[in-house]
Structure formats: structure tokens, C-alpha cells
Amino acid sequence: MRAIFDNSYARLPDRFYVRQDPVPVRAPKLVKLNDGLARELGLDPDALASPDGVAVLAGNAVPAGAEPLAQAYAGHQFGGFVPQLGDGRAVLLGEVIDRAGRRRDIQLKGSGRxxxxxxxxxxxxxxxxxxxxxxxxxxxxxxxxxxRALAAVTTGEDVIREAVLPGAVLTRVAESHIRVGTFQFFAARRDTEGLKTLTEHAIARHYPDADGPLALLDRVVAAQARLIAQWMGVGFIHGVMNTDNMSIAGETIDYGPCAFMDGYHPDTVYSSIDLHGRYAYARQADVGAWNIAQFASCLVPLIDPDQDTAIERASEALHRFPAAFRAAWLAVFRPKIGLAAEEEGDADLIHALLDLMAAERADFTNTFRALAGGAARGAFRDVDAFDLWAERWTARLAREADGQAAQTARMRAANPAVIPRNHRVEEAIQAGLGGDYAPFERLVSTLAQPFDDQPENSGLRAPPKPDQEVRQTFCGT
Structure with missing residues (x-):
């Protein structure tokens, strides 16, 4: 891997991380290389796919300029605080500046103790x-x-989980791996100097226009409100929204027991470890607000010397989250039903459709996609109830400034035709375990153009049959 590294996190004090090389593996073999992302990072895909490149992707070689380290962080896991977590199966190789001038982390996940x-x-x-x-x-x-995923390699070694399984390493690319839990690590130790250093680093890296910790809090509030609203718009359930899985950069991170819903219901849970529905689909915004409250509590010593004043100012920022989320949610869902302008009753109109869908467990993705083609009525057994809603919807569309063609184009651009459905992901994994990566390749290729109809891959759009349903997803740790 010929990369020009500029490792800003490695220049932070030693207590932020542990220097750690990846642990070599027996027989690395490339499964998939993301050529487009490699080029975006300024890397040569052919060199990465060579034996020397695969050695780096597997952790058998450390490229020049890399400074591998395991980051320290803490976190609330299902509401219970753990003062020390950290990278227990990953190392940050280092940071590169991509072709767009953005600083990106390159991390190996599954790289050893x-x-x-x-x-x-x-x-x-x-x-x-x-x-x-x-x-x-x-x-x-x-x-x-x-x-992002830059590469997947197998290791030629087995790991023991519920069974003996083939080992693998993922090369992950991120804006950074700074989490709410990173701030909690220092707050738990009353390390105000560490908090100050981390805050300055986070601002410089992600929000250079922020003029201090309170402004950083405001930016994170806005970024998380937008992100969670976007998840909701595609029926995504993160599954494990612990504070150590919440990036302050506003990126989705840590795809463990995640899932995209098939049949819609607001209380949907797939995660095998979410026994009480803490991270159910409709609770994600509330959990996001709770997580940000933990972030805010870490920043209190930096916001104002007077604790009461600091708490008051942090609370004011936190209280902006609900309004920010509602605005972001409407910005996501309005175009899903063809709307561009804003009217007071739009939220009620959208929720009325979602209530109809929940009553019948209508397929989330296909129902919204069918709105653009005028075929959504077929998704409902209670067609009378849908027709009543459709009358309201048609009247609302008539008040838009543009016509049907523009409204249809908006819906097609906002409602994907294909998502990574659980049963298709599981099929790809099972085939891969047998050495057949064709289903994996087909799925990755199709999902790269999610808003295109792709009739040749129409089978990937279909909801699961009863015997295909995947009702639980797992962390895989």
C-alpha cells in the first residue's frame, strides 16, 4: 500500500491509545477490493490486489508511514456504563488525505488482540x-x-464462535473513529486536560468553524439529527446504538446486528441482544438524544468555569435536538411522498401512511417505491383506508408548484428500489462460507445503484417468503 500517511491521532498524548501492530495471519486471501474507494483515497487498486497489498490488508505487513494503534474509549452499552472499552479487535493503521482533500482513517478490523x-x-x-x-x-x-469498506480478506485461520468459522479482516475507512465514548473515557477519569485536547482535535478535524466546546455540541446535535432521520427514511435499524458506536462526525459506524426492515412496524427489532427493544426503529431518535446528553455531560467542564452556567448552556443545546430531528425527518420524508414545499399538515399526512403500513406490515421499501408508479394501493388489504389517505395525498400534491413528472422524479430519487435485505445478505454469507462469492458480488454490484430499477436483478427487490425471513441479526464478535 503506497499511501502518504499524516497521522494526527498518533500525535496526541500516549493515553489516547496504545501503539499496536496488527497480528499476522497464516494465509491471507483477497475476497473483495473496493477499486473506486481505493482510487478516491489516492491508492493504486492493482498494487492493493497484489500479494504485497493483500499482506497489508490482512495485517501481515505495515506500510511505510503507518503508525498502528488501538484507540482508547469508554461507553454506555444498553444503558450501562463501561469505563474502559477501546479497540479490542481493530487497529488504526493511520490517516491519509484523499483526492478531495479530506482526512480519512484507515483501520483494520479483526486484526488480532x-x-x-x-x-x-x-x-x-x-x-x-x-x-x-x-x-x-x-x-x-x-x-x-x-x-466505507475498502477490502475484505480471509485469513486462512479459524475463529471459534458458536462454531468453528473462517477468519477474516475488514479494511474500514472513516472520517475518524472518534466516538462519544472517546470523550467518556477521559470524563470518567476526570481528565480535563485530555478532554480539552480531544475537543480541540475533534473541532480541527471535523468542525473547524466551531469556536469551542459548546459549538462542537451544536454541530454534533445537528449531524446526529440528520443521520438518524436518514436511517429512518430507508427503514434502517442500527441495532446497537451504544455511545461507543456513535461517531461525533455524524457517520454510521459499527454494523453489527443492524438490519433494513421488510414489513414496517415502528417497534421492529432484529438485534439478538436487544432484548427489551431499546434500539427499536422508532426509538432511535430518542436514543440519539440520550447519547448526545452523555456527550454534553463530558463537555460541561470545558463550556464554562461555573458548573451551573455550563449545565444550563449545554441543556439549551440538547433541547434543540428534537426540533432539529423533526426538521431533518420531514426533509427526508417529504420527497418520499413527492413533496418539495412545506405545509403544516405534512407530518400528519406522512404518519397517517405509516400507520396504515404498520397495521398491515406493508413492506417499507416497496410501498414507498410503489408510490412513484401509482401502484401503492396493491400493497394494502384495506384498500378503502388507503384510498382515503390517497385522496388527502392527491390534494396535497396538487398544491405543489410543479407537476406530476417532477413529483414522480422526486419520489424515485428518494425511495430506493433495492436495499440489502436480511435474507439476501444471509444468503451471500452462507454462499461465501462455501467459497462461492458470486451472490456477494451480485448483491454489492446491485446495491451500488439502489435507485435504478435493474429488472435483471428484480429478485433482490422482493421481500422474503416466510421460510426466508431472517428475524434476528447478531453482533458477530
């Missing part, structure tokens, strides 16, 4: 690596901020 591994082996198996590659690249194609 670190001092933060606790009782874990620091490895990943092939299934979660394939899942993250598929879903993160699909999110990028949908226009939703996300970490």
Missing part, C-alpha cells in the same frame, strides 16, 4: 466482515454518511 481485548481473541469471522462490506457500501450508495 490488543490491550483492550479483555477476554476476546481480537479476530472477526467472515460473516460479519461480508455483512459490513455489503451494508456500509449500500449506505454510501443511498447517500447516507457512513464508514
Amino acid at each position: 490488543t490491550p483492550f481485548s479483555r477476554m476476546g481473541d481480537g479476530r472477526a469471522w467472515l460473516g460479519p466482515v461480508m455483512r459490513e462490506y455489503i451494508v456500509s457500501e449500500a449506505m454510501h450508495a443511498l447517500g447516507i454518511p457512513t464508514t
Whole structure:
């Protein structure tokens, strides 16, 4: 990997991380290389696909200029605080400046034990690596901020989970890996100097127009409101919105037990570890606000010398989240039903459709996509109820300044034809475990153009049959 590294995180104080090389593997083999992303990063795809390049992607070689490290962070996991987590199965190779002038992290995930591994082996198996590659690249194609997948390699070694499984490493690219939990790590230790250094670093990296910790809080409030609204617009459920899985850059990060809904219901949960629905689809905005409150509490010592004043100012910023989310949610959902202008009753109109969908578990993606083709009525058994809603909708569309063609184009641009459905992802993983990556390649290729009809891949648009349903997703750690 011939990359020009500029490792700003490695220049922070030693207590921010542990220097850690990836642990070599027995027999690395390339599964998939993201040629387009490689070029975006200024890397040569052919060199990355060579034996020397694959050695870097597997952790068997450290490229010149890289300064591998495991980052320290803490976090609330399902509401319970853990004062030390950290990169237990990942190392940050370093940072590069891409062709657009953006600073990007390059991280190996599944690269072996670190001092933060606790009782874990620091490895990943092939299934979660394939899942993250598929879903993160699909999110990028949908226009939703996300970490990216540069490569997936198998290791030639087994890992032990519920069974003996093939090991793999994912090369992940991110705006950064700074999390709410990174701030909590220093706050838990009452390390105000560390908090100050981290805040200055985060501002310089992500929000250079912010003039201090309170402005940083405002930017994170806005970024998370937009991000969660975008998740909602495609029926995405993160599944594990712990504070250590919340990037302050406003990117989707850590695709563990995530899922895209098939049949719509606001209480939908897929994660096998979310036993009480804490991170259900409709609760994601509330959890986002809760997570940001934890972030705000970390910043209190930096906002104002007087604690009461600092808490008051932080609270004012937090109270802006609900309005920011509502505005972002409407900005996502208005075009999904063809609207460009804003009217007072738009939220009620959208929620009325969602209520109809929830009553019948109508397919989220296909129902919204069918609105553009005038075929949504067929998604409902109670056609009378849909017709009543459609009368309201038609009257609302008539008040738009443009015509039907523009409204249809808006809906097609806002409503994907294809998403990474759970059963298709699982099919690709199972085939990959047998050495057949054709379903994986087909899925990745199709999801790269999610708003195109692609009749040749129409089977990937269909909801699962009862015997195909995947009702639970797993962390894979």
C-alpha cells in the first residue's frame, strides 16, 4: 500500500491509545477490493490486489508511514456504563488525505488482540466482515454518511464462535473513529486536560468553524439529527446504538446486528441482544438524544468555569435536538411522498401512511417505491383506508408548484428500489462460507445503484417468503 500517511491521532498524548501492530495471519486471501474507494483515497487498486497489498490488508505487513494503534474509549452499552472499552479487535493503521482533500482513517478490523481485548481473541469471522462490506457500501450508495469498506480478506485461520468459522479482516475507512465514548473515557477519569485536547482535535478535524466546546455540541446535535432521520427514511435499524458506536462526525459506524426492515412496524427489532427493544426503529431518535446528553455531560467542564452556567448552556443545546430531528425527518420524508414545499399538515399526512403500513406490515421499501408508479394501493388489504389517505395525498400534491413528472422524479430519487435485505445478505454469507462469492458480488454490484430499477436483478427487490425471513441479526464478535 503506497499511501502518504499524516497521522494526527498518533500525535496526541500516549493515553489516547496504545501503539499496536496488527497480528499476522497464516494465509491471507483477497475476497473483495473496493477499486473506486481505493482510487478516491489516492491508492493504486492493482498494487492493493497484489500479494504485497493483500499482506497489508490482512495485517501481515505495515506500510511505510503507518503508525498502528488501538484507540482508547469508554461507553454506555444498553444503558450501562463501561469505563474502559477501546479497540479490542481493530487497529488504526493511520490517516491519509484523499483526492478531495479530506482526512480519512484507515483501520483494520479483526486484526488480532490488543490491550483492550479483555477476554476476546481480537479476530472477526467472515460473516460479519461480508455483512459490513455489503451494508456500509449500500449506505454510501443511498447517500447516507457512513464508514466505507475498502477490502475484505480471509485469513486462512479459524475463529471459534458458536462454531468453528473462517477468519477474516475488514479494511474500514472513516472520517475518524472518534466516538462519544472517546470523550467518556477521559470524563470518567476526570481528565480535563485530555478532554480539552480531544475537543480541540475533534473541532480541527471535523468542525473547524466551531469556536469551542459548546459549538462542537451544536454541530454534533445537528449531524446526529440528520443521520438518524436518514436511517429512518430507508427503514434502517442500527441495532446497537451504544455511545461507543456513535461517531461525533455524524457517520454510521459499527454494523453489527443492524438490519433494513421488510414489513414496517415502528417497534421492529432484529438485534439478538436487544432484548427489551431499546434500539427499536422508532426509538432511535430518542436514543440519539440520550447519547448526545452523555456527550454534553463530558463537555460541561470545558463550556464554562461555573458548573451551573455550563449545565444550563449545554441543556439549551440538547433541547434543540428534537426540533432539529423533526426538521431533518420531514426533509427526508417529504420527497418520499413527492413533496418539495412545506405545509403544516405534512407530518400528519406522512404518519397517517405509516400507520396504515404498520397495521398491515406493508413492506417499507416497496410501498414507498410503489408510490412513484401509482401502484401503492396493491400493497394494502384495506384498500378503502388507503384510498382515503390517497385522496388527502392527491390534494396535497396538487398544491405543489410543479407537476406530476417532477413529483414522480422526486419520489424515485428518494425511495430506493433495492436495499440489502436480511435474507439476501444471509444468503451471500452462507454462499461465501462455501467459497462461492458470486451472490456477494451480485448483491454489492446491485446495491451500488439502489435507485435504478435493474429488472435483471428484480429478485433482490422482493421481500422474503416466510421460510426466508431472517428475524434476528447478531453482533458477530
